[in-house]
Amino acid sequence: MSEATFTFRVDETLKNEFAAAAKIRDRTGAQLLRDFMRDFVRQQQEAAEHDAWFRRQVQIGLDSAAAGDVISAEEVEAQAEIRRAETQRKLTGSAS
Template identity: 70%
Template structure:
C-alpha cells in the first residue's frame, strides 16, 4: 500500500483536545483520523450501494406497472382482510 500525506488546518485548541482524547484511548491522532476516514468511505460506499439497489427496485416497479403487471386496490384489500382475519384468529386463540 502506498501512502501519502494529508495536510489540513485545524484550530490549535481542537488539535490539542483531539490529541489528548486520542492518547486516552492509547491511539494517536493520525490513527484515529485514518479510522474515521475509512469509516466515512465505508458509509459512503454502503449509501451508494443502497441508492443503486433502491433505484433498481423503483425501476422494476415502474417497468412492471408500464407492462400492466399490477394488482388492483380491491385485490389488495381482499388479501389484507384475510391477513387481518387470520391474525385476529391467532390472537383470539392465544388469549384463550
C-alpha cells in the same frame, strides 16, 4: 500501500482535546483519523450501493406497471384484510 500526507487546519483547542481523547484510547490522532476516513468511505460506498439497488427496484416496478402487471387496490385490500384477520385470530388465541 503508498501513503500520502493529508494536511488541514483545525482549531488548536480541538486538536489538543482530540489528541488527549485519542491517547485515552491508546491511539494516536492520526490512527483515529485514518479509521474515521475509512468508515466514511465505507458508509458512502454502502449508501451508493443501496441507492443503486433501490433505483433498480423502482425500475422493476415501473416496468411491471407499464407491462400491465399490476394488482388492483381492491385485491390488495382484500389480501390485507385476510392477513389482519389471521393476525387478530392468533393474538386472540394466544391471549386465552
